[in-house]
Amino acid sequence: MKRVLGCIRRADERYRMIEDGDRVCVGVSGGKDSLLLMEGMKLYQRFSYTKFDVCAVMLDLGLKPLDTSAVEAHAAHIGMDFSIVRTDIGRVVFEYRQERSPCALCAKLRRGALNTAAVARGCNKVALGHNREDVLETLFMSMMYEGRINTFAPVTHLSRRDVTIIRPLLFLPERYALSLARQLALPILPPQCDIAGSTKRDEARALLQHIARLVPDIEQKLMHALIHTETYGLWDRMKLPxxxxxxxxxxxxxxxxxxxxxxxxxxxxxxxxxxxxxxxxxxxxxxxxxxxxxxxxxx
Incomplete structure (x- = not known):
């Protein structure tokens, strides 16, 4: 877990994600990244000079029967305050709205439900488990499907909810997350949604993997470009005579x-x-x- 702790510390120190007195809610999906984040945040709470509280929330989307016993046992093992929130998100997306492209609506509803659960538990910050490749895939998706250069921010404050979203794993490479999840035998759950694996994000992931075969260190270079804003050379930064x-x-x-x-x-x-x-x-x-x-x- 040293690599995970190092990535959390780097993100925290660079973007001031966690401050004294914060209560952080970790959003747990059951995937490797969110489970690593849950364990990593519990360790970081122990070793960090910053004094903060942490809990974890998992959403049941109501799509299919969900056995969460292994995740609950793991949370208890590491001493994490863990709870499950039942929702009707699956029914809203697929039955009421019958969305042909359900991912955007589902993501919006999940964010809203998680933020509501966090505020109800006295949390002022919500930690999400996006890793380095998630950052870059979102960048590719924005360019390919929206025609703009954009990706999610390390820290985002939502004024309507008065809650701040943080992404402590944004420097963690995907390959390390996969390797560590296997080493720790984390209780990874299958995706709750049946269309997982055939989304626009999967297309962006395939493109990034293809480029990585041609340029092996492409992920490091893209992250360097995002972090070092002083090197931006986009048209709005052009210096004309x-x-x-x-x-x-x-x-x-x-x-x-x-x-x-x-x-x-x-x-x-x-x-x-x-x-x-x-x-x-x-x-x-x-x-x-x-x-x-x-x-x-x-x-």
Missing amino acids: PGQQAVETREGGRVVRRATQAENDSQTVCTNPGASCGIMAEDAMTPGEAGRRAGAEEP
């Missing part, structure tokens, strides 16, 4: 004209009734006016 920054003209919330600052400075509003707005001032002059101006400018 003076006068070349883009300027938008809006009317009623709609962009009606785009130009550089230099172009804007070189144009004036036309006062000639017979001319169009935006024409160069010289072009809007009558021949006589132009001649008088030219004569005035001669040395």
Whole structure:
């Protein structure tokens, strides 16, 4: 568990996830990552200089009969305050709403139920077991399916619930999680959902694994790019020469004209009734006016 504790400490020190007096609720799905997080947070509570309380909550989605006895026994063995919350999330998603793409709604309902359970237990923070590959898969999903560069944050405060989401395992590589789960013989439960293994996240995972075969250290490089924001080179960070920054003209919330600052400075509003707005001032002059101006400018 040294590697897990090291990752938790690194995330905590870098992003100030846990503070004195916090009560942290660990969300347990029954998968390897959440079980590792449950055990890791209990150990971290013992060795950390920060004084905090920790408990764990597992949601029963109501999709199929769920035998949680092994997980409950493991939680008792490590001294974790553990409880199970029964929900109708499965029925809402698949029977009432009959979602064709149920993952987004299911995730939203699970987050809401977990946050509600955490607040009911006096917790101000919820710890989720996303590992390093989960971070990168979410980044790929956002780019491929949403057309934006985005992934979940290490720390997110939800003002409506007044609860903070933390992800202490975001530096833990997937391969270490798999290896350690086998070594510890963790009581891993099968997925509660039947469509697990055929989701958009699985497609992003397959893509990341394919790239990793071509670039063996791709995960480290991608995480380095996410962490070190000072190295960002996206278009909004481009440093253009003076006068070349883009300027938008809006009317009623709609962009009606785009130009550089230099172009804007070189144009004036036309006062000639017979001319169009935006024409160069010289072009809007009558021949006589132009001649008088030219004569005035001669040395």
